[in-house]
Each structure stands twice: as C-alpha cells, then as structure tokens.
Amino acid sequence: MPRYAVFGQPIAHSQSPRIHAMFGAQLGIAVDYRAIEAGHGGFTHALDAFARDGGVGANVTLPLKADAFALCATRSDRAQRCGSVNTLVRDGDDWRGDSTDGIGFLRDLERLGFDACGRRVLLLGAGGAARAVAFALADAGARELMIVNRTRERTTELARALRFDGAFGCELAQVGTLDGRYDLVVNATSAGHDGEAFALPPRLLERDALGYDLSYGRAAQSFLAWAREAGAKTASDGLGMLVEQAAESFAIWHGRRPDTGAILAALRD
Numbered sequence: 001m002p003r004y005a006v007f008g009q010p011i012a013h014s015q016s017p018r019i020h021a022m023f024g025a026q027l028g029i030a031v032d033y034r035a036i037e038a039g040h041g042g043f044t045h046a047l048d049a050f051a052r053d054g055g056v057g058a059n060v061t062l063p064l065k066a067d068a069f070a071l072c073a074t075r076s077d078r079a080q081r082c083g084s085v086n087t088l089v090r091d092g093d094d095w096r097g098d099s100t101d102g103i104g105f106l107r108d109l110e111r112l113g114f115d116a117c118g119r120r121v122l123l124l125g126a127g128g129a130a131r132a133v134a135f136a137l138a139d140a141g142a143r144e145l146m147i148v149n150r151t152r153e154r155t156t157e158l159a160r161a162l163r164f165d166g167a168f169g170c171e172l173a174q175v176g177t178l179d180g181r182y183d184l185v186v187n188a189t190s191a192g193h194d195g196e197a198f199a200l201p202p203r204l205l206e207r208d209a210l211g212y213d214l215s216y217g218r219a220a221q222s223f224l225a226w227a228r229e230a231g232a233k234t235a236s237d238g239l240g241m242l243v244e245q246a247a248e249s250f251a252i253w254h255g256r257r258p259d260t261g262a263i264l265a266a267l268r269d
C-alpha cells in the first residue's frame with residue numbers, strides 16, 4: 001500500500017494524519033498517512049528511508065519547508081514562485097514539490113465570505129507560509145499588501161519578489177507607526193507556538209475587518225484576542241486553511257477532492 005506522511009518538528013500535535021484519514025473514509029480510499037518527527041539535521045535521511053519503505057507522498061511543516069524546496073528535482077510554478085514546498089510527490093527516484101498553503105488560505109477566506117480583491121491587507125510574518133499567502137493575495141487582486149516582520153530584510157525581499165506595486169515592507173518594531181485601517185490582518189508568524197505574543201496597536205482595522213491567524217489552538221489565542229479587542233467583525237484561526245491545504249494535497253496524490261466543510265465541522269466538534 002502506498003504510504004504518505006507529514007514531516008516536521010515538533011510533529012506529535014499535528015492534525016494532518018487525522019484529517020487525511022477522514023478524507024480517505026469520506027471518499028472510500030484506503031490511506032496510510034502518519035506523522036514522522038524530523039528537524040533540519042535528519043530530514044533528508046528520514047525522507048530517503050520513507051521512500052525506500054513505500055513512501056510516495058508527503059507534507060512538510062515547520063521547520064522544513066525551505067529544506068523540502070531545496071531537495072526537490074522539480075517544482076510546481078506556485079512552489080517555485082513562493083520559494084516554499086509543503087507537498088512532495090514521488091516522481092521516479094526524485095521528489096516533485098508543490099505548495100498548497102496559498103490556495104488553502106484563499107479557499108478558507110472564501111468560506112468566511114471575504115473577497116481579498118481591492119482590499120488593504122497587513123501580513124505579519126515573512127516565512128514560508130507568509131510567502132505563500134502573500135503571492136495568493138497578490139493573485140487575488142489585493143489593493144495593498146503591507147508585510148510586517150521581525151527581521152526587516154525579509155520584508156523587503158518578499159515585497160520585491162512579489163513584483164506588485166501595492167506591496168510594502170515594515171519592521172515589526174515599527175508597526176505602531178502604520179496609519180492603519182486594514183480590511184484584513186493576517187498573522188503568519190510562528191510566535192504563538194512559543195507563547196511569544198507581540199504587541200499590536202489597537203487602531204489597525206477597518207470596521208468590517210477580518211483578523212486571521214494561520215495557527216490554531218493555543219498558539220492563535222493571543223492574536224485572536226487582539227483582533228476581537230481591536231473591533232474585527234470576524235476573527236478566525238487557521239484550522240480551515242489547514243483542512244483546505246490538506247484537501248489540495250490529497251487531490252494531488254489521489255486525484256479526488258474531499259468535501260472540506262464536513263471535515264472542518266467534525267474537527268471543530
């Protein structure tokens with residue numbers, strides 16, 4: 001039976017094995033998908049062992065998306081553009097890389113009834129997930145994209161890579177100087193995982209704004225509390241995106257797309 005897995009560190013908390021099992025059950029496809037712990041040092045070795053053992057597809061999560069990008073022999077256009085890979089497909093003796101984070105994010109915005117076209121967006125973070133989200137938002141026709149990150153150089157580099165006149169960069173320490181009124185504020189940092197909340201000013205949001213955190217559970221709590229306090233009409237965690245990006249990976253591997261609404265509802269329960 002072909003095998004699938006998610007690699008990352010830490011990985012014990014990952015919902016991906018459960019989500020893929022639910023997709024398989026829904027569509028009547030037998031799925032062998034497990035979580036494999038690997039960090040920067042052991043990833044290549046662990047992936048080789050996985051392939052020898054029948055591994056034909058994998059997801060990668062923190063901190064491995066750049067490592068996965070580097071080891072792929074070929075990559076999809078969207079992975080190439082955003083410089084990040086979260087989905088691997090066995091192709092002969094090589095791996096082909098894809099990135100489903102951007103499309104997963106846009107599908108979840110759609111579920112929330114938010115159209116990014118013509119909107120002003122503030123994006124916190126400039127790592128792998130933020131890059132995928134930034135390209136997806138530019139493609140969706142966002143009017144302005146302000147990229148705010150702890151490390152300033154990464155904001156400038158990402159704003160340039162987007163080749164989009166409405167993209168700007170700002171260091172996180174300067175976020176208080178922004179004149180605000182964004183329609184969408186996205187937290188794509190991993191700060192919440194270490195309980196490292198950072199301060200955001202109260203007046204960043206338009207009246208009908210959406211505050212969206214890519215993480216979920218405890219890691220999202222601090223940002224979502226800020227968004228509600230700052231007057232967001234909707235504050236959402238990234239569980240919907242997690243299901244949508246997983247559905248896209250599932251469709252790449254199995255050729256069929258699950259009904260994500262039912263799975264998200266079951267996970268929320």
Ligand code: NDP
Pocket residue numbers: 061062063065101104124125126127128129130149150151154172188189190191193196198214215219238239241242243245
């Ligand atoms: P990366 O490691 O590639 O990037 C991490 C980002 O967080 C960088 O911009 C980094 O800034 C910033 N950061 C880390 N710690 C802090 C801190 N203490 N204060 C401020 N900024 C900080 O991670 P990913 O891009 O892969 O993931 C980011 C988040 O998105 C994670 O929470 C992950 O779980 C979530 N995610 C959710 C998905 C979903 O489907 N819901 C899919 C993919 C990711 P700097 O550049 O300065 O280091």
